[in-house]
Amino acid sequence: MNRRLLTILLSAFLIAAVCAFLVWRVVAARLQAVSHQSSTTRVVAAAADLKLGTLITPANLTTIEIGGPLPKGAILKPELAAGRGVVSDIYQGEPILESRLAPVGSGAGLAATIPNGMRACAVKVDEVVGVSGFATPGMRVDVLISGTPPGEQVASAATGPKVKTLLQNIQVLSAGTDIEKDAQGKPQQVQVVNLLVTPDDAEILSLATSQEKIQLVLRNPLDTKISQTPGTVVRNLFADKNPPPVKARTVSAPKPAAPVYTIEILNGATRTDQKFATPGGKQ
Structure with missing residues (x-):
C-alpha cells in the first residue's frame, strides 16, 4: 500500500477517535446533570403544625422526598431534630431547617426564641x-x-x-x-x-x-425609620386648626370740604373779592 495513503488513513482514524471521545464526554456530562436533577433526597419534615416554642418529639416528625438541590440547613436524620425547640412556626409537610430550631440543649418555650x-x-x-x-x-x-x-x-x-x-x-x-x-x-x-x-x-x-x-x-x-415626635396633650385635640377669619377693612367716607366765604371789598373806584375759609378749609 502507498505509504502516503496509509499515513492519511491513520491520521483520519486518530482525529475521529479524538472527536468521538470529546462527544462522549459532553454527552456523559449532560446525562449526569439530568440524573442529578431528577434524583430525590429524603429530608425530615413536620408531621403536623408546630407552633413557636414547641419541643419536638419523634411523633412530630416525618420524612419527605425533595428533588434537586437541598434547601440550606435541611435536616436528613430525625434524631437531629428531636428534643429541640421551635423558634418559628412550622407547618405540616414543611421541611425542617436548622434556622427554625433552637440550638441543641436550649430546650423549648419562649426562652429558646430570644436571641443573644x-x-x-x-x-x-x-x-x-x-x-x-x-x-x-x-x-x-x-x-x-x-x-x-x-x-x-x-x-x-x-x-x-x-x-x-x-x-x-x-x-x-x-x-x-x-x-x-x-x-x-x-x-x-x-x-x-x-x-x-x-x-x-x-x-x-x-x-x-x-x-x-x-x-x-x-x-x-x-x-x-425612627420618627422624632414631640408628643401631644388633650388640649391640642380641641384646638381650632382653622385660621381666624380676616376682618374686612372699613373705608371711612371723605370729610366734606369746609365752606369758603367771599367778601367784596370796595376801595374808591376799585373793587376786589377776597375769599376766606373756615378752620380746616382751603383758601
Whole structure:
C-alpha cells in the first residue's frame, strides 16, 4: 500500500477517535446533570403544625422526598431534630431547617426564641389589641405612653394628659393570655404581649408599664425609620386648626370740604373779592 495513503488513513482514524471521545464526554456530562436533577433526597419534615416554642418529639416528625438541590440547613436524620425547640412556626409537610430550631440543649418555650443580648418583656394590653390579632409574632409595633409627667400636675390641669411615643420598631415575640387576680381577688384573663427589646429598653418599658398607661401601635415591618415626635396633650385635640377669619377693612367716607366765604371789598373806584375759609378749609 502507498505509504502516503496509509499515513492519511491513520491520521483520519486518530482525529475521529479524538472527536468521538470529546462527544462522549459532553454527552456523559449532560446525562449526569439530568440524573442529578431528577434524583430525590429524603429530608425530615413536620408531621403536623408546630407552633413557636414547641419541643419536638419523634411523633412530630416525618420524612419527605425533595428533588434537586437541598434547601440550606435541611435536616436528613430525625434524631437531629428531636428534643429541640421551635423558634418559628412550622407547618405540616414543611421541611425542617436548622434556622427554625433552637440550638441543641436550649430546650423549648419562649426562652429558646430570644436571641443573644436581647430580652423578652411582657406587656399587658387591652382586648382590642390582644383579640384583634394584629399583635402576632414577627409583627413590628411602636409603644406609646400616656399620663401626667412628674412635676406638671398644675400644667396638666389646663392642658390635660400627655401622650408620647416611647419606643419604636419593636418586634412582637409572642401574644396570648395570662391569669391575674382583680381587686376582689378573683382570677381573670388578661391579654399579654411579649416584646423583644434590648436590656436598656426593657428597663424603660418595665418602668412605663408600672407607672402609666401604654398602647401598642402597629407599623409596617419594612418601615424601619425612627420618627422624632414631640408628643401631644388633650388640649391640642380641641384646638381650632382653622385660621381666624380676616376682618374686612372699613373705608371711612371723605370729610366734606369746609365752606369758603367771599367778601367784596370796595376801595374808591376799585373793587376786589377776597375769599376766606373756615378752620380746616382751603383758601
